[in-house]
Amino acid sequence: MDKMSSVFEYAPAPESRAVVNLAPSYGLFVDGEFREAADGRVFKSLSPSSEEVLAEVAQAGAADVDAAVRAARTAFTGWSALPGTERAKYLFRIARIIQERSRELAVLESLDNGKPIRESRDVDLPLVAAHFFYYAGWADKLQHAGFGADPRPLGVAAQVIPWNFPLLMLAWKVAPALACGNTVVLKPAETTPLSALFFADICRQAGLPKGVVNILTGDGETGAALVGHDGVDKVAFTGSTEVGKAIVRTVAGTRKKVTLELGGKAANIVFDDAPVDQAVEGIVNGIFFNQGHVCCAGSRLLVQESVRDEVLDALKRRMSTLRVGDPLDKNTDIGAINSAEQLARITELTAAGEAEGAERWAPACELPSAGYWFAPTLFTGVTQAHRIAREEIFGPVLSVLTFRTPAEAVEKANNTPYGLSAGIWTEKGSRILWMADRLRAGVVWANTFNKFDPTSPFGGYKESGYGREGGRHGLEAYLDVV
Numbered sequence: 001m002d003k004m005s006s007v008f009e010y011a012p013a014p015e016s017r018a019v020v021n022l023a024p025s026y027g028l029f030v031d032g033e034f035r036e037a038a039d040g041r042v043f044k045s046l047s048p049s050s051e052e053v054l055a056e057v058a059q060a061g062a063a064d065v066d067a068a069v070r071a072a073r074t075a076f077t078g079w080s081a082l083p084g085t086e087r088a089k090y091l092f093r094i095a096r097i098i099q100e101r102s103r104e105l106a107v108l109e110s111l112d113n114g115k116p117i118r119e120s121r122d123v124d125l126p127l128v129a130a131h132f133f134y135y136a137g138w139a140d141k142l143q144h145a146g147f148g149a150d151p152r153p154l155g156v157a158a159q160v161i162p163w164n165f166p167l168l169m170l171a172w173k174v175a176p177a178l179a180c181g182n183t184v185v186l187k188p189a190e191t192t193p194l195s196a197l198f199f200a201d202i203c204r205q206a207g208l209p210k211g212v213v214n215i216l217t218g219d220g221e222t223g224a225a226l227v228g229h230d231g232v233d234k235v236a237f238t239g240s241t242e243v244g245k246a247i248v249r250t251v252a253g254t255r256k257k258v259t260l261e262l263g264g265k266a267a268n269i270v271f272d273d274a275p276v277d278q279a280v281e282g283i284v285n286g287i288f289f290n291q292g293h294v295c296c297a298g299s300r301l302l303v304q305e306s307v308r309d310e311v312l313d314a315l316k317r318r319m320s321t322l323r324v325g326d327p328l329d330k331n332t333d334i335g336a337i338n339s340a341e342q343l344a345r346i347t348e349l350t351a352a353g354e355a356e357g358a359e360r361w362a363p364a365c366e367l368p369s370a371g372y373w374f375a376p377t378l379f380t381g382v383t384q385a386h387r388i389a390r391e392e393i394f395g396p397v398l399s400v401l402t403f404r405t406p407a408e409a410v411e412k413a414n415n416t417p418y419g420l421s422a423g424i425w426t427e428k429g430s431r432i433l434w435m436a437d438r439l440r441a442g443v444v445w446a447n448t449f450n451k452f453d454p455t456s457p458f459g460g461y462k463e464s465g466y467g468r469e470g471g472r473h474g475l476e477a478y479l480d481v482v
Contacts, residue, residue, distance in 0.1 A: 090207070180479050287301075
C-alpha cells in the first residue's frame with residue numbers, strides 16, 4: 001500500500017445553518033425591549049470564515065448608555081428585594097432555555113466567532129448552561145458563602161466582554177451578578193455581538209423583569225462610556241491588558257468595584273517522565289483550541305531538554321493531522337481567526353519571531369481563499385528575549401523553550417509580566433505540588449490543560465488582572481462585603 005492510499009480522508013460533515021434565524025438588523029436591548037440607537041448609528045457583524053455580513057447591529061452612544069444604566073438602576077430596587085429563591089427560578093429557567101436552544105446558539109457562535117462547531121457545541125454551550133445552573137443554586141445561600149451574615153448586592157454592574165468566548169464570557173459575568181441581586185448592563189465585543197442579542201431574547205423568554213439585563217452593542221467608545229458612567233457600581237472586564245489599564249485609570253478615585261481578567265502568556269511545562277502522547281494532546285489543546293484565542297492559552301512550551309526531540313517529533317506529527325477550515329464542519333479542528341485586525345497582529349508577531357532568529361514550522365495546510373485564516377505554527381530556537389516569548393499573540397502560535405531542572409522551569413515560567421495560568425506534565429505528584437506552589441499563576445493545571453468548571457475560580461496575577469470569576473469566589477465581586 002502506498003503512502004497516499006493509507007491516509008484517512010474525512011468527507012465534509014457540515015452542521016446546518018438553518019437552525020439559526022438571523023434578522024437583517026438588531027437594535028439595543030434596553031429595559032426589556034429592542035430599540036434603535038439614539039443617533040441611528042449601525043455597524044456590520046461579519047462571519048470571519050467567509051467575510052459575509054451576518055447582520056447589521058446598532059452602535060450605542062452616550063445617550064443609549066445612560067438609558068440602559070437608568071433602566072438597570074430602576075429595576076435594581078425590585079430585583080434586589082426578591083428572595084433568593086425567586087431569583088434562582090429565573091436563573092434556572094435561563095439555564096434550561098439555553099440547553100433547549102443549544103444547537104441554535106452553537107451554530108450562531110461558530111458563524112459569528114469563527115470557532116469550530118465541535119467546540120461551541122461540546123465546550124462553550126454546556127459550560128454556559130452549567131454556569132447559570134450553578135449560580136442559581138447560590139442565589140438563596142449567599143449568607144453561607146463566607147462573605148458576611150447579610151451580604152448585599154452592589155447595584156448596577158457594567159460588564160464588558162471579549163470576542164473569543166462571547167456567550168461563555170457573558171455567562172461568567174451575568175450569572176453571578178443576577179444571583180447576588182445586581183442588575184446588568186453588558187457590552188459584547190464589536191466583532192461578536194449576535195449571541196448576546198440572542199441571549200436578550202432568552203431573557204424575555206424566561207420572563208426576566210425588564211431592566212434587569214440590558215445589552216448595548218458597539219465598539220470601544222461604547223465600552224468607555226459605560227465604564228465611566230456615574231450610575232455604575234461595579235465594572236467587570238475581560239480583554240486586553242492595555243484596555244484593562246485604561247479602565248483602572250477611569251475608575252480610580254470612584255466608589256466602583258472592579259474585577260479584571262486580562263492577557264496571558266502561559267507556560268505549559270513538560271518533564272522527562274511525562275507520558276508523551278498525553279502531553280502532546282495537552283499541548284495541542286493548550287494552544288490550538290479556539291484558534292489560540294484564549295487568554296490562558298499554553299503559548300509557551302517549556303520542555304525538559306532530554307526529551308525535547310521526542311516531544312517535538314510527536315507534536316509535529318500530531319499538528320500534521322489538524323484540520324483547518326469551515327467552522328461549521330464537524331471535522332474541523334481549527335477555525336477562522338476572528339477578524340482581519342487580529343490576523344494582522346498574529347502575522348506581524350510571527351514575522352518578528354523569524355526576524356529575531358527563531359525557526360518557524362507549520363504543517364502543509366491549504367487555507368480557504370475567503371475569510372481570515374492562519375495555519376497552526378510552532379517556533380523553536382526561541383529565547384526569553386524574543387517578542388514571541390514575551391507578548392501575547394492570541395493565535396495558533398506556539399513558542400518552544402527548554403529547561404534542565406524544575407527550578408529553571410519555574411524561573412522561566414514566571415519570567416513574564418502575566419500570571420494567568422500554567423500547565424505541568426509529570427507522573428510525580430510531589431513535583432506537581434512543588435511546582436504549583438512556586439508558579440505565579442492563577443490557575444495551574446496538572447496533566448491536563450484548558451479544563452473549566454463553574455465551581456472552580458479563575459483569574460490571574462500581575463498584568464493578567466485581579467479578582468476571580470467562577471465558584472464561590474466569583475460571588476464576592478458582586479457583593480457589598482464588609
